[in-house]
Amino acid sequence: MASNMRFQHCYVYGLVVIKMSQVFSDDAVSRAMEEIKSNPSSRGHGGAILPHMHKVSGPPKQTLFQDFKHSFNETFFSDDPFAKFKDQTKKRKFVLGLQSVFPILEWGRGYNLKSFKGDLISGLTIASLCIPQDIAYAKLANLEPQYALYTSFVAPLVYAFMGSSRDIAIGPVAVVSLLLGSLLSEEISDFKSPEYLALAFTSTFFAGVVQMALGVLRLGFLIDFLSHAAIVGFMGGAAITIALQQLKGLLGIKKFTKKTDIVSVMTSVFKAAHHGWNWQTIIIGLSFLVFLFITKYIAKKNKKLFWVSAMSPMICVIASTLSVYITRADKDGVAIVRHIEKGVNPLSINKLIFSGKYFSAAIRIGLISGMVALTEAVAIGRTFAAMKDYSLDGNREMVALGTMNVVGSLTSCYVATGSFSRSAVNYMAGCKTAVSNIVMATVLLLTLLVITPLFKYTPNAVLASIIIAAVMSLIDYEAAILLWKIDKFDFLACMGAFFGVIFKSVEVGLVIAVAISFAKILLQVTRPKTAVLGKLPGTTVYRNILQYPKAAQIPGMLIVRVDSAIYFSNSNYIKDRILKWLTDEEILRTSSEYPSIQHLIVEMSPVTDIDTSGIHSFEDLLKSLKKRDIQLLLANPGPIVIEKLHASKLSDLIGEDKIFLTVGDAVATFGPKGLDL
Structure with missing residues (x-):
């Protein structure tokens, strides 16, 4: 024996x-x-005698405080912003602190004449673009033109000292102006009243406070909940809504709806067709609109001629103003700007509302407009930072944007953010630093002090043409087509936001965009992917059998991969999905005379975390498998997962010898003998 x-x-x-x-x-x-x-x-x-296999181990034991500190730092301070302060003298820490708040003190030391030449040219170029745009955008917010000019003077100055982007151009933008105007008009219908102006400034104040708070508390990741698809749809819908709103100025209509949806706007246009259109206004508007589109086409075909498109709005304003002044077309019904206040920003701190019936509305409007402005600015800043290969501190950007809007609210400005069209011109004009914003602000100051009376005869039709030409670039149909090809749910989010804006209102479209973005997140969290794995021939690699049809399943074993963290929101679904895979596979293998399943391997490398509900679901899974006389094996649980398996004693129920480093180890130990491993 x-x-x-x-x-x-x-x-x-x-x-x-x-x-x-x-x-x-x-x-x-x-x-x-x-x-x-x-x-x-x-x-x-x-x-059987096998090569030595490593045991899956957990991370070193930590105290509750250490664990909390590590999690907190990973969530909010993964970039370790305080690392540069370590081992520094008090004086050096003070200097570094100032540089953190005012980056200009850091890069300004190496600033030279060559950089200034680039910033001077780009600053003058974007100033020529922003002046006519500002006068036009103020109308979207139902404000007098000077308030947009005030905004383009103060906000860029503050940002230049505190912002970290070299290319972004700051000022009023079409989408935020329209959003602010529509939200304000819901509260106060009289645009000329002091209350309307006070509510605009107070909303700007709270928009800045929200932006600053997100930066200081390092909660900038919240804006990422608005998906790219939702932004594409929202921006496209807003662009069409803005363009339709300009039909009033383009056609010379006097009585026009205050609603922004496409049905109300087109109804108002057709009702005015018989008696409300002005043919002189139409000729002026369409002529300059064609000119603007031609210059944009030239600039698109030849990037070196970007200045042609950048200068065209100012050329339109000068030419149309002179023509109206000479012909006195305003006497024939051509609507003109008439008056722009001359002088520097007056203080508005005494106009802010901190009590009364409009206080809650100011907070709500500030929150919505601030978040939209922040999303647009961060997206623009990241785009150009990637093009020039430099890093952008998102939290610092939020603090800078918030500070400039708070300061702006105290100096007769409304919500400012980064403008894509002006930032693109700034980039192509060769800007080197944020000094280009200072140059632009200086030009705006001279405009406010000297030039504003000259805009008296500027026709509204030209301003409408400038806005239409500017917002058309926001309609990104190529991105929508790509969304359809890549992800149908993303396309649904895009179209939901788009149709919500054009058929209802800008704020409804924004709500739909956020709702669909959250719905996608919830769907992905509550219904994560699972996959059955098989072994690729001639390798030790295990892959999804649906993706790799040649991957062979192991006789007597089922290998399932869970592609998500396991939480209360999805734990029952994951357990049911695994059992469903098991039932389906048993039926298939019985009909094909394959050996029945004796072992279930759960591949857990994508499982980054598991909570109490997840532990209970695995306990229920273990009970179900025991009734079927099937053993549960785990492969490659991560450090957090293995620690919680040990803490909950689930590892004892499963068996320490049934937790493996890889799927290959589990198959080698419990799989059929003689298998080519």
């Missing part, structure tokens, strides 16, 4: 040596054999 046992051991030993020699080098085989001789526990399941 003893001799028979020794014969079996020698026979198995010989098979292992032959098998290992086919896979490993002679040195590796020798080391493995020494390990087998010195460590009998390295023998595998059923008496």
